[in-house]
Amino acid sequence: MPSPSQYDLTTPYLAVDLDVLDKNVTAMAALASDRGLSLRPHAKTHKCLEIAARQLDAGAAGVTVATVSEAEVFVAGGCRDVFIAYPLWVDRARGARLCSLAERCSLRIGVDSAEGAEMLARYTAGGGAFEVMIEVDSGHHRTGVAPDAAGDVALAAVGAGLRVRGVFTFPGHSYGPSSAGPAAADEARALAGAASSLRSAGVDVQVLSGGSTPTAALTKAGPVTEIRPGVYVFGDAQQLELGTCAVDEIALTAAATVVSRAPGRVVLDAGSKVLGADRPAWATGYGRLADHPDARVSALSEHHATVTWPSTSVPPALGTVLRVVPNHVCSAVNLADELVVVTGGAVVDRWRVAARGANS
Amino acid sequence: MPSPSQYDLTTPYLAVDLDVLDKNVTAMAALASDRGLSLRPHAKTHKCLEIAARQLDAGAAGVTVATVSEAEVFVAGGCRDVFIAYPLWVDRARGARLCSLAERCSLRIGVDSAEGAEMLARYTAGGGAFEVMIEVDSGHHRTGVAPDAAGDVALAAVGAGLRVRGVFTFPGHSYGPSSAGPAAADEARALAGAASSLRSAGVDVQVLSGGSTPTAALTKAGPVTEIRPGVYVFGDAQQLELGTCAVDEIALTAAATVVSRAPGRVVLDAGSKVLGADRPAWATGYGRLADHPDARVSALSEHHATVTWPSTSVPPALGTVLRVVPNHVCSAVNLADELVVVTGGAVVDRWRVAARGANS
Numbered sequence: 275m276p277s278p279s280q281y282d283l284t285t286p287y288l289a290v291d292l293d294v295l296d297k298n299v300t301a302m303a304a305l306a307s308d309r310g311l312s313l314r315p316h317a318k319t320h321k322c323l324e325i326a327a328r329q330l331d332a333g334a335a336g337v338t339v340a341t342v343s344e345a346e347v348f349v350a351g352g353c354r355d356v357f358i359a360y361p362l363w364v365d366r367a368r369g370a371r372l373c374s375l376a377e378r379c380s381l382r383i384g385v386d387s388a389e390g391a392e393m394l395a396r397y398t399a400g401g402g403a404f405e406v407m408i409e410v411d412s413g414h415h416r417t418g419v420a421p422d423a424a425g426d427v428a429l430a431a432v433g434a435g436l437r438v439r440g441v442f443t444f445p446g447h448s449y450g451p452s453s454a455g456p457a458a459a460d461e462a463r464a465l466a467g468a469a470s471s472l473r474s475a476g477v478d479v480q481v482l483s484g485g486s487t488p489t490a491a492l493t494k495a496g497p498v499t500e501i502r503p504g505v506y507v508f509g510d511a512q513q514l515e516l517g518t519c520a521v522d523e524i525a526l527t528a529a530a531t532v533v534s535r536a537p538g539r540v541v542l543d544a545g546s547k548v549l550g551a552d553r554p555a556w557a558t559g560y561g562r563l564a565d566h567p568d569a570r571v572s573a574l575s576e577h578h579a580t581v582t583w584p585s586t587s588v589p590p591a592l593g594t595v596l597r598v599v600p601n602h603v604c605s606a607v608n609l610a611d612e613l614v615v616v617t618g619g620a621v622v623d624r625w626r627v628a629a630r631g632a633n634s
Numbered sequence: 635m636p637s638p639s640q641y642d643l644t645t646p647y648l649a650v651d652l653d654v655l656d657k658n659v660t661a662m663a664a665l666a667s668d669r670g671l672s673l674r675p676h677a678k679t680h681k682c683l684e685i686a687a688r689q690l691d692a693g694a695a696g697v698t699v700a701t702v703s704e705a706e707v708f709v710a711g712g713c714r715d716v717f718i719a720y721p722l723w724v725d726r727a728r729g730a731r732l733c734s735l736a737e738r739c740s741l742r743i744g745v746d747s748a749e750g751a752e753m754l755a756r757y758t759a760g761g762g763a764f765e766v767m768i769e770v771d772s773g774h775h776r777t778g779v780a781p782d783a784a785g786d787v788a789l790a791a792v793g794a795g796l797r798v799r800g801v802f803t804f805p806g807h808s809y810g811p812s813s814a815g816p817a818a819a820d821e822a823r824a825l826a827g828a829a830s831s832l833r834s835a836g837v838d839v840q841v842l843s844g845g846s847t848p849t850a851a852l853t854k855a856g857p858v859t860e861i862r863p864g865v866y867v868f869g870d871a872q873q874l875e876l877g878t879c880a881v882d883e884i885a886l887t888a889a890a891t892v893v894s895r896a897p898g899r900v901v902l903d904a905g906s907k908v909l910g911a912d913r914p915a916w917a918t919g920y921g922r923l924a925d926h927p928d929a930r931v932s933a934l935s936e937h938h939a940t941v942t943w944p945s946t947s948v949p950p951a952l953g954t955v956l957r958v959v960p961n962h963v964c965s966a967v968n969l970a971d972e973l974v975v976v977t978g979g980a981v982v983d984r985w986r987v988a989a990r991g992a993n994s
Contacts, residue, residue, distance in 0.1 A: 363953050
């Protein structure tokens, strides 16, 4: 029986091009290997066991997640090395869950304050065969301590009975035009400074973990030993506009139907409940069309994408199915229960978004 | 056994204050009744069978939805009068689903083009005991035909064998500072114009349906017979900033924990995967705190809300649980699998977000 065509499906849905995905997975693994960097992809982007398995098969050392519940999904799915790259605030319930995880995988947990380290130690007492990573602020000004204060947090962690493995940062200020170069330099400087702060405090540092998709190609081994890019598996409209990927490297698109037309615009049936509402100030719209580079999603409602069509071509007819590139693919994936996997337009599989909504 | 306190739960989660919700439901029902308007709340906001039941008990004539799959959820849950207020593009599969729905409820379906009406008729031939509503553009410039073209679309629908019940519009341009008044006037004018266009074409008009939460209190019977507000059940930070609701009318908040602190800011564990990333240009941030009116969610990542804290008060300690008001509550609800229902701080129920992700 022939595989069904993806165009027989009811829109809207998220489609993954398997060939492009595999190329992206392989390319990032090669980049990390060539530079002597350990690769620990952030699984929050895809939330799929099948994609984590492909990343690990290609050489990833483990996966990164943002929440305890994401860790639980990936460990239940067979991942054996997990880093929760988030400064968890641990209570009794979360402590018990972390102890259970630590019995089943090699576990690293983020911390960015002495109080956070003490809570983690208190509620995992005796049960915690995990390691701690101290989070450092490299310029994104979100979580993380200043590099020169990292040693104090590490000392507090050690004092509470925890084992410190290293330091990490997320150079989120790499998301902006021409920002990746300076952010990568900030990242290297912050990790080196934090490592120095830990060593001054007498705490050994084995892992210096950084990396975002925009900075990955700019990262050098030495001040960094490990990178944690996430978005690279799929790409998205943000990465297109930042120049981090080309349109033929986009592995995930939303299939959407033209439901309404007016002069200069068409309206598609994929809105913010399919694409996500992310729109950084520097973006040219709420998303792009993979096959129409000059069209822009100029407005987004929950079930409508209004696409401004270039005057140089005729807008597509009602009923046409178009491929929309979401601005931020992590948000789009987290709205879907499954991804439709296609090769050459044929549906070859469906992958469950196993960690969808795993926020706690 | 006492009810568990909501503060024993692991954050982040969405909490519904049942008393406030019931007040909001009752108040909108009274407003509609006082003005002689039929109320057909948009269920895309809450996606919960329990809330639809409360709205119907309070006098709503039926519910509004945006997709066929939302209609399927609410009909399976007992709703007997459903309006799909969206210009569906109907193929064979969707046509069969609409015929099945029409056997189980009183069904209205939106149309905004002659081609759309013809597709609807073709794929529901003989099975469609439903009525059609012609969508009109009242100034939001999304979907809908110009009012004076509504008669042509209605004639095409009638010619294809469909029954036309009336016209509808969504005055989405009411979402902006001082925009609700002009948008309500535009809405009344567009519906009246469309009704006149239908009558000139010899098509009877029984329903003139409009209404958004910002315009509901400005709507008068006559040019409008039915309103479809959605957000009013919960309120959100957009409505606060538009002046459509007060903070004590906010029925849904995200409970989030302070996980990190730095001078002038705290970071909470509810990010865009809990709150949604919606941020209109006129909003003062990505969300508000229910109990701290001068604080603002100034940046949002997937699992981080960065809150800029006013210099006039001391930021809360690590581990403090705060109530975050999302910018756009429809987006927040669609990210959650369930809502935690509380009264006076005690958990009294959990409601499933039954139509979560129902986009097709």
